[in-house]
Amino acid sequence: MMAKKTNKKKTAPKISVNEKYAFTMKMVTSETCFACKQQCTRGLTYLEKMAVPGAIGKGVPCILTKGRATAKR
16 A cells, blocks of 8 residues: 655745745935835834944845846736
């Protein structure tokens, strides 16, 4: 007698929309976030972080520059 194989589907870990498109967003500096007309929570948090004297930042991904990796045609 052979053991039955179970057909369990492997599920990919759930990722947020921000993580999904993070590689297609442009990195912007605090000056860009400050001048932005539609300030997002991520940008405002980054501005607060950069307001501390001596803070070093590498930029923050801008949600307004989000794009898709593959375009459907």
